[in-house]
Amino acid sequence: MPTDGAAKRPAADDQPLAELRAILLGPDRAAWESMRQRLDNPSRRAEDVASVLAEAVRLRSDAKLRRALQPLLEEALQLSVQSNPRMLADALFPIFGKAIRKAITAELDGMLQSLSHTLEQRFSWRSLRWRWESIRTGKPYAEIVLLRSLLYRVEQVFLIHRKTGLLLQHAATDAAETKDPEMVSGMLTAIQDFVRDSVSVAEGENLETVRMGDIGMVLTYGPDAILSGFVRGVAPRNLSRVFQDTLDTIEREKAEALHSFTGETSEFDSCRPRLEACLAGQGKPGERKATSRMAGALLFGLPALVIIALAGWWIYSAAVERRWSNFAHRLSSEPGIVLTSFEKRGGTHYLAGLRDPLAADPAALLYAEGLPSDKVTFHFEEYHSLQPSFAAQRRLVELKEELQRRAFRFPTGSSAIPPEQRFLLDDVAxxxxxxxxxxxxxxxxxxxxxxxxxxxxxxxxxxxMLARSRAQNVEAALISLGVPAARLAAVPEDKERETCAAVKEEERLFCRSASFRVIGVP
Amino acid sequence: MLKKKICMVGQFGVGKTSLVRRFVDSIFDERYLTTIGVKIDRKDVSVDGKSLTLMLWDLAGEDDLAQLNVSHLRGASGYILVADGCRASTLEKAAELQQRITQTLGPIPFVLVVNKADLRDQWEVQSSQVAQYGWPTFETSAKAGSGVEEMFLGLAAILIRSHAASEAPGQ
Structure with a gap:
């Protein structure tokens, strides 16, 4: 730099020095001057920084730079939203629109699932219990249904590094049948690749559920990790939300470790409690199947039983009615019976008509049929049937009664048929x-x-002796007149007859007799 | 716990699955290879006192019909290129695969394995052909079991060194 003394020197003296200075420092001075002007000029300085900024950021893409930029970016974003919210809304719409649609779809699915489940339970015995519980506790029925109906158990949870498929952390219940979780997580990643390669899926679409029998998988995705779980039973739809929240938290807490993951998994040991919290469940899934079967049995078995019982009752009634009908038919076809009315009033059958006294007894026929006598009322008017068998029978009875009115009289102490009685013999024979x-x-x-x-x-x-002799004499006389001996039997004394106690002689005449009794005719 | 994803690649029939079978006890059926194109096994090894879990992705072999599914390579820390010593074409295929993998994943550790050492008298692959690539190479026999353990442990050592280097301060 020139000093005051130097300024006072004559210009002639300075000339060589100035030339020397120009020779030695000229180019540098020009460069310094140019640099000074660039540094003093903000617009030029900005151009310089802009030209290297992208490369500089790429070289320092570490946490320090991200932390330094974070408040600036947040503030800039805030200002941008305040000044022009529409711009940000337009920019985020493709992302949020899709996410919102997905969330709404998931919610609707959940509602449908709950609705169908509720309908399934509505008519079961269990639903009645829940209604009672709702009345008893004062809780809405829907809440009780939600509390009691969804039975599931998250048996295993896997935290998987999305890019490598390596298992970062794993949690399982004691009851879970655990194969090597490392290999399971690897295969799970491979299967996702397989599905993605096999079918055309849109960017950002992922395999979300896998189901086989009673076991299902829930899969949720973050930028760097996957959280998946094996679920036994029917998982509520909001279980995916629980998994997603857990994964979001882990992604936030372990962002740096996940992003720069090189295979060291011990950093994720602290995530284990979060995974264990996902091992949630409700009830015993096996119970659900059993109860479901019971509900099914109640739902379908009970009406089926009622129908079977009704059908059985109808068949039995028809059979019984058929027996009554057969009985009435038999009665009407019975000789000497005319059935004029057969009907059922309440539980009692009424049978009415005409009946010959010689006809079969309806009560006896009823007994023979095995029908209950307390379920029938008979009303038959007596009449004489013109059936030949009945006429013959009636004639037989008349002949019997006529014969039994005949008697031979004997004098005192005699057993010989008196001559005045002998004319009766031909008639009686x-x-x-x-x-x-x-x-x-x-x-x-x-x-x-x-x-x-x-x-x-x-x-x-x-x-x-007299009684025997009188009977024998009449018998012999009748045999002599052509009556078959085999059909006659002389009975010495009629023991059944009361002792003849007549006092007068004309009365005693009636006591000294031989009479007839017919055996074998009713 | 340090874990690394390793892929087994090579032409169809070079013996990849046999090598893995020699090295680990698998829980998955080998039919997975023909269905989803990959089978995964795990092997815990210790090299120089450091434990490492190798997750072995045995990828279905590439042939005229089937192409290697590069999505299965994503996130691999290393790979094993397998060639059949009895078929020179498999070495050329291994070299071709190495180029494609490098294009996809960048330069990551790998070893070349020339398999079927038990049939050495029938080899078409010459030592000079292998040497020209300058890759770490192992000769193995999945049938006899020779060189298999050494090969996997050799790759594990490379991976551990590579991991240590990437974790060193200043990187």
Whole structure:
């Protein structure tokens, strides 16, 4: 730099020095001057920084730079939103629009799932229990359904590095059947690649659920990690949200470690409690199946049982009615019975008509059919049927009664048929022969007892001898007149008859007799 | 715990799966290879007192019909190029794959394995051909088991050194 002394020197003296200075320092001075001007000129300095800024940022892409830039970027973003919110909205719309649509779809899916599940439970025994619980606790029924219906268990949770497929952290319940989680996470990543390569999916679309039988997988994705879990049973839809929240937290807390991950997983040990918190569940999934089966049995089994019972009852009633109908038909076809009415009132059957006294007894027929006698009322008017069998039967009865009214009278102490009585023999013999013939026509075999009687006078021994002798004499006389001997039997004394206690002689005449009794005709 | 993803690549039939089978006890069926194109196994090794978990991605072999699925290579820390000593063309295929992988993943550690050492008298691949690439090379026999353990441990050592270098201060 020139000093005041130097300035006072004569210009001639300075000339050589100035020339020397120009020779030695000229180019540098020009460069310094140019540099000074660039440094003093903000616009030129900005141009210089701009030309190297991108390369400088690339070279320092570490956490220090990100931390330094973070407040600036946040402030800039805030100012941008305040000044022109539409610009940011337009820029974010493709991302948020898609995310919102996805969230709404997920929510609707969840609602549908809950609705279908609720409908499934609505008519079950369990739903009645829940209604009672709702009344008892004062909680809304829907809340009780949500609390009790979704049974699931998250058995394993995997935190996987998205780029490498390496397992960062794993948590499992004691009951979980755990194969090598390292290999499972690797295969899971490979399967996602396989699915993505096999079908055309849009950018950002990922495999979100996998299901096989009772086991399902929930998969959620972050920029650098995947959180997935094996779920036994029916997982609620919001389980994905729980997983996503957990993953978002981990991504936020471990952003640096995830971004620069080179294989060291110990840094993610601190994430384990978060994974364990995802091992949530409700009830025992196996129970759900059993209860579901019970609900199914109640839902479908009970009406089926009712239908079967009704069908059974209907078939049984029809069979019983058929038996009653058959009985009425049989009754109407029975000789000597005319059925004029057959109907059912309440639980009782009414049968009415005409009945010949010789016809079969309806009550006996009912018993033979095995039908209950307390479920029937008979009302039959008596009539005489013109059926030949009934006429013959009635004739047989008349002949029987006529014969049983006949008797031979004997004088005191005698057993010989008096001459004035002998004319009766032909008549009685003819009656007996008619009776035998009528009985044969009806397929009956009859027997006729000839009974001897005596009056009270005399000794018992004599009387007994007289009674026997009188019966034998009549029997012999009838046989002699052509009555088959096999059909006659002389009975010495009619023990069934009351002792003849007549006092007057004309009365005693009736005691000294031989009478007839027909066996084999009703 | 340090873990690394390793991919086994090579032409169809060079013995990749046999090498892995020699090295690990698998829990997955080998049919996975023909269905989804990859089978994953795990092997914990220790080199110079340092533990390393190798996640071995056995990729379906490339042939005239099937191409290597590069999406399975994503995130790999290293790979094993396998060639069949009895078929010179497999070495050329290995070299071609090495170029494609380098284009996809960048320069990451790998080793070349010339397999079927038990059939050495039938080899078409000459030592000079292998040497021209200048790659770390192992001769193995998946059938006899020779050189297999050494090969995997050799790659593990390379990976550990590479990891240590990347974690060193100033990087």
């Amino acid at each position: 003819a009656q007996i022969l008619s009776l035998i013939k009528a009985a044969s026509a009806l397929g009956r075999t009859i027997q006729i007892e000839v009974r001897g009687n005596h009056d009270p006078a005399g000794t018992e021994q004599l009387n007994s």
